[in-house]
Amino acid sequence: MKDSTMGLPEDHLIPLVDEGLGNSAYLVDLGDGRALAVDASRDLRALNAAAERRGLIVAYAADTHLHADFLSGAVQLGHDHGATILASAAGHRAFAHRGLAEGDEVDLGGLTLRALATPGHTDEHLSFLLLDGRAELGVFTGGSLIVNSAARTDLLGPERTEELARAQYRSLRRLTELPDSTAVWPTHGAGSFCSAPPGSERTTTIGAQKRANPLLAAPDEDTFVSQLTASLGSYPAYFDRLGEANRRGPALVTGTPLLTxxxxxxxxxxxxxxxxxxxxxxxxxxxxxxxxxxxxxxxxxxxxxxxxxxxxxxxxxxxxxxxxxxxxxxxxxxxxxxxxxxxxxxDGGLPAWTAAGHPLASTAFVTADRTDSRPYVDVRQESEFATGHVPGAVNIELGGLARAAADAPEGAIVACGHGERAMTAASLLERAGHTDVAVLDGGPADYAAAHGEQLVRSPEGIRS
The missing domain is CATH 3.40.250.10 (Rhodanese-like domain)
Known part of the structure; x- marks a missing residue:
């Protein structure tokens, strides 16, 4: 496929970023009309488009772990492309796949994929080391080592969090034994609720992480565990369902489902x-x-x-x-x-609703200079709130607001960073019986400027 001394041509690795969920899939052009897909989601539009542009058939679909934040596209790739699915044997997936364990290798036809057991984020987590002969080109780390952090370890329940954090410590230490030049291709990135910190970088190298990752600077395992578990914020409720759904295997999607x-x-x-x-x-x-x-x-x-x-x-x-x-x-x-x-x-949107004689409701959407003396409810994540918030603001995360609606003050101004999450929050409060809710069209900096205030930073600072 190429001169084996050359390594992987730069344009043969195609990251496919889902900005909404904060994850990356990868398509590797194997140079002979075939491709390897790693951690592809069920939404295969970008991956299929990239493969089509290059005239590639996806021959292998590798999953690093039983994903909690999206349904895997591996089963669909097996159906659509005839891909061989590569995944941890310890995951006990209920569909046809090639189960891999520590040290197992897959000949990709010129390159080799080696499975590395890296538990922590999940029990059965594998990283995949891409080799050209004996040269380590890069490692797909999934939810193990990520840019300047490591993925969360609480997805299997609070009783397993510390145990898995200790496993994560050992997995990261193992990965840092790879050469400094080895590329690191994580799945979870900024915007992921699997604990990636803010930042624009989606990929890195082992050497860069040795220098910059604060978790790798922890002097011992106990400190690592304390730092990692202290950074764990809330995560979406559906995460608790998808691991098992991915073990069973998502149903195939044939055609484009339509909304009636x-x-x-x-x-x-x-x-x-x-x-x-x-x-x-x-x-x-x-x-x-x-x-x-x-x-x-x-x-x-x-x-x-x-x-x-x-x-x-x-x-x-x-x-x-x-x-x-x-x-x-x-x-x-x-x-x-x-x-x-x-x-x-x-059908016909709201005009059809009103034409049928049904009522509408409305919600005040106000700029910062028109918020008067309303109580201020900030529905951003705790980590966002800690970086700077309006004095006296009540922080109730959007994800927990339905359960905590009774704690929200009546007649509140609800705010987030721009207004979208706040409008969602207002709709939840209205469903719970709150009246006279208003939404801030803007964020805390806008409010503080309009009211001559300084934002307050929480003593604990930023949490990742």
């Missing part, structure tokens, strides 16, 4: 039967008028995260869209996290 057009009467009947209305229009549109009791989740990169955090996957969902929004994007993001009970969308 539902009449206003059909929407009302669905809600009466336990369904949920999800309004995916921009926050300002929702504020101006919406179906009472609907949940605002604007359609953007983070749509899947909040859908999976705030709603069950067992109830039918109907969507309200704006003109120009792609219903297919709703479906693809929902399917990526295992949400398939998509009953449809309101």
């Amino acid at each position: 057009e539902l009449s206003a009467g059909g929407v009302r009947a669905l809600v009466a039967d336990g369904g949920h209305v999800v309004d995916v229009r921009p926050a300002a549109d929702y504020a101006a008028g919406h179906i009472p009791g609907s949940l605002s989740i604007p359609l953007r990169g983070q749509f899947a995260t909040w859908l999976g955090w705030l709603l069950p996957d067992t109830a039918p969902l109907v969507f309200v869209t704006a003109d120009g929004q792609d219903p297919g994007e709703i479906v693809r993001q929902a399917y990526k996290i295992g949400y398939e009970r998509l009953a449809g969308r309101l």
